[in-house]
Amino acid sequence: MCSSLIAKEVTESLLNVQRMASRIEKLSHISSGQGPGVTRLAYTESDERATQQVEEWMIAAGMVITRDQFHNVIGRYEGTDVSAAPVVVGSHIDSVPEGGAYDGVLGVLAGIEVVQELSTRGMRCIRPIHVMIFRDEEGVRFQAGLIGSKGFTGLLREQDLQLQDEKGITLAEAITALGEDESITTVIVKQPNIASYVELHIKQGPLLDEYKIPCSVVNGIAGAARYRFKVVGNPGHAGTVPMALRKDALLAAAEIILAIEQQAILHDSLVATVGHLSVLPGASNVIPGVVEGSLDIRSLDEQLIKSSIATIIQVCEQICRLRGVDVSFTCVGYSPPVQASKRMISLIESVLAQHKITALPLVSGAGHDAMVMGAITEMGMIFVRCKEGISHHPAEYVDISDMEVALDVLFGVIYQLANDF
Ligand SMILES: [Zn+2]
Incomplete structure (x- = not known):
């Protein structure tokens, strides 16, 4: 079912949760090492292979892809107003060692499905929509985290480029190794002009499972x-x-x-x-x-x-x-804590209400790229129930019916944001 917000234009949703689920499954096999679960540390061969796979899906969904100097991926779906600031939906696809298949990945692939739905119908919103993959959210390799989103927003410090992994490879060397460009020497970027940022992510804790709610709104990040x-x-x-x-x-x-x-x-x-x-x-x-x-x-x-x-x-x-x-x-x-924007909270609540979901206001105890993006634009997050709240573990699991609801909610939210509700 598609959001009733666009019922006038769309009678039946083409959001394809089966395709998204099979892509999540496919990505889970792009992993380093022999252990269980997903091991995809930032800027490694498996991380890059997974990123290139997701880029292919972005292109297939009608996006034009570019990378910034940190190799964050930006998939742009043009709006009717090409000069308008974009709505960004994003997350990460790197993982902790022997982590789960859904952490981060779900948010990126859900964003692609939303764009795929629009492009399949030949629909454009007013604002461009950017689906983003932020590199090194987890922070395992360089013991830092949120590297890509900090780089993208201009919040990375110059000395962070000299952070080293356990083999003595610096962050600058790891980033440079991905491209043929000249080596990265500075973190200075032109601060992007973004209308709003929304991130869909699994709830890395038991509350939604406890209250039997498929997805809900996040008030902020602790x-x-x-x-x-x-x-x-x-x-x-x-x-x-x-x-x-x-x-x-x-x-x-x-x-x-x-x-x-x-x-x-x-x-x-x-x-x-x-x-x-x-x-x-x-x-x-x-x-x-x-x-x-x-x-x-x-x-x-x-x-x-x-x-x-x-x-x-x-x-x-x-x-x-x-x-x-x-x-x-x-x-x-x-x-410091980062609050979601009040406008975004009430928008997400209203879309949840259209799907007859009572919003359980959640606080994220874990860090996300959204907390960095919240420094430069209004930010909102949607959390999706994950079985027993287990995350960063091979047993991480999201039911397909929850993904379907979450996808619908994300579509409704992005559609309104990109049309300046
Ligand atoms: Zn995550």
């Missing part, structure tokens, strides 16, 4: 603060120091972790994780003297991140004072 904490107590003999005289750093850290959980569960819109601990000296017969840990705290509400961190530090200092140990927190990373 900001993330990353801290290291260090608790310093007194090491001692596990057999000779009485309990009352101990300054056990690990016991203090245990209380700290529980206090962090308590602070996080006070707020529905906040998540906090202690994912790494190291205990020194780390012997079964020695009282732990030093514990170092990580804290990852995320929310769409920047103020809430800041106030929660302040409270956590205060509570943890109190815990450690009572235990006679010291604690310190060091910020090691921060990325």
